[in-house]
Amino acid sequence: MRRALGWTIGVGVVLALAGVLLFRIPAVQDLLIRRMVAQRVASADWLLAPDALRVALCGTSAPLPHPSRAKTCTAVFAAGRFWIVDTGPSSWNNLALWRVDGAKIGGILYTHFHSDHIAELGEFNLQTWAAGRPAALRVFGPPGVERVVAGFTEAYALDTGYRIAHHGAEFLPEATARMEPVAVVAEGPGSVVVLEEDGLRITAFPVDHRPIVPAYGYRFDYRGRSVVVSGDTTKTPALVTAASGADVLVHEAQANHLIAIIGDAAEAAGRGRVAKIMHDIPSYHTTPVEAAEAANAARVRLLVFSHLNPPPPNRLAEAPFLRGVADVRPQGWILGDDGTLVTLPAESDVVTVGRVD
Ligand SMILES: [Zn+2]
Numbered sequence: 260m261r262r263a264l265g266w267t268i269g270v271g272v273v274l275a276l277a278g279v280l281l282f283r284i285p286a287v288q289d290l291l292i293r294r295m296v297a298q299r300v301a302s303a304d305w306l307l308a309p310d311a312l313r314v315a316l317c318g319t320s321a322p323l324p325h326p327s328r329a330k331t332c333t334a335v336f337a338a339g340r341f342w343i344v345d346t347g348p349s350s351w352n353n354l355a356l357w358r359v360d361g362a363k364i365g366g367i368l369y370t371h372f373h374s375d376h377i378a379e380l381g382e383f384n385l386q387t388w389a390a391g392r393p394a395a396l397r398v399f400g401p402p403g404v405e406r407v408v409a410g411f412t413e414a415y416a417l418d419t420g421y422r423i424a425h426h427g428a429e430f431l432p433e434a435t436a437r438m439e440p441v442a443v444v445a446e447g448p449g450s451v452v453v454l455e456e457d458g459l460r461i462t463a464f465p466v467d468h469r470p471i472v473p474a475y476g477y478r479f480d481y482r483g484r485s486v487v488v489s490g491d492t493t494k495t496p497a498l499v500t501a502a503s504g505a506d507v508l509v510h511e512a513q514a515n516h517l518i519a520i521i522g523d524a525a526e527a528a529g530r531g532r533v534a535k536i537m538h539d540i541p542s543y544h545t546t547p548v549e550a551a552e553a554a555n556a557a558r559v560r561l562l563v564f565s566h567l568n569p570p571p572p573n574r575l576a577e578a579p580f581l582r583g584v585a586d587v588r589p590q591g592w593i594l595g596d597d598g599t600l601v602t603l604p605a606e607s608d609v610v611t612v613g614r615v616d
């Protein structure tokens with residue numbers, strides 16, 4: 260028995276050594292790299308199949324730092340295209356890692372213009388243009404979207420020129436590098452239709468993120484299925500009305516009991532400015548428990564927590580973040596991660612939770 264084990268270990272060591280030696284040979288390196296690259300350059304077109312409404316989280320953190328979560332971004336795949344609600348810092352990197360074909364972008368929708376929601380607009384525009392987007396990028400948002408688009412356009416103007424000069428205007432036409440701002444006016448209760456295309460209807464509704472006015476949430480309806488993205492808001496009846504009967508509600512979540520602890524620690528550490536901010540921010544966000552209450556009131560099938568503040572640094576920290584949620588809503592919710600994918604097959608009641616990657 261002992262002898263057989265010795266043999267097995269011996270053979271394993273020899274094989275491992277042989278593998279290490281083989282990988283030193285350039286031709287073997289190139290072969291393995293070719294195989295790996297071939298898998299990674301192919302587009303993930305399955306996400307765009309029109310058989311379902313899909314929602315993927317491309318950024319799940321609020322402004323506090325986190326080593327691996329990008330800031331706010333939600334991608335909705337419908338009718339052969341994808342739509343992005345908010346472009347937080349590092350969020351394009353997720354879409355690139357998932358190999359989403361940038362040419363298939365339908366548009367960007369802004370809930371409001373806080374920096375953790377808009378920072379990567381320039382990158383989204385550049386990358387989808389380089390991928391062969393056939394027209395200007397539509398950017399929807401509250402009034403003010405024109406200023407944001409103009410600013411990013413100016414900031415990227417030199418880069419746009421460099422790339423046209425380098426790759427040629429035929430490959431990267433100046434006309435398709437443009438962004439087209441579309442101001443959406445949603446005042447008072449109720450929703451306004453942002454667009455209807457190929458069976459997809461997107462509506463905007465005002466939420467309560469005062470003093471940021473207006474701030475919106477968005478609802479996507481496609482082939483009998485629906486997804487609502489809350490944007491940043493306190494608990495508000497407007498969201499419950501707009502999310503009524505939706506399959507999925509992607510809701511912001513701020514654990515104020517943890518924000519208070521961070522504020523106290525910052526005060527004790529002599530970081531008064533951090534303490535002041537921690538003191539101010541509970542007034543315009545929703546706690547996980549309140550989000551669960553809203554999901555119950557709206558009778559949604561699945562609540563997905565995103566825009567997490569503070570973003571839990573590890574699995575252990577998720578329990579205190581979610582304290583009290585299970586008492587209000589025992590099931591029908593998940594804590595979102597970058598890469599969480601929810602699939603809603605057309606004309607059905609099925610809700611599947613998985614990962615994009
Ligand atoms: Zn935010």
Ligand SMILES: [Zn+2]
Binds near residue numbers: 373468471491
């Ligand atoms: Zn905000």
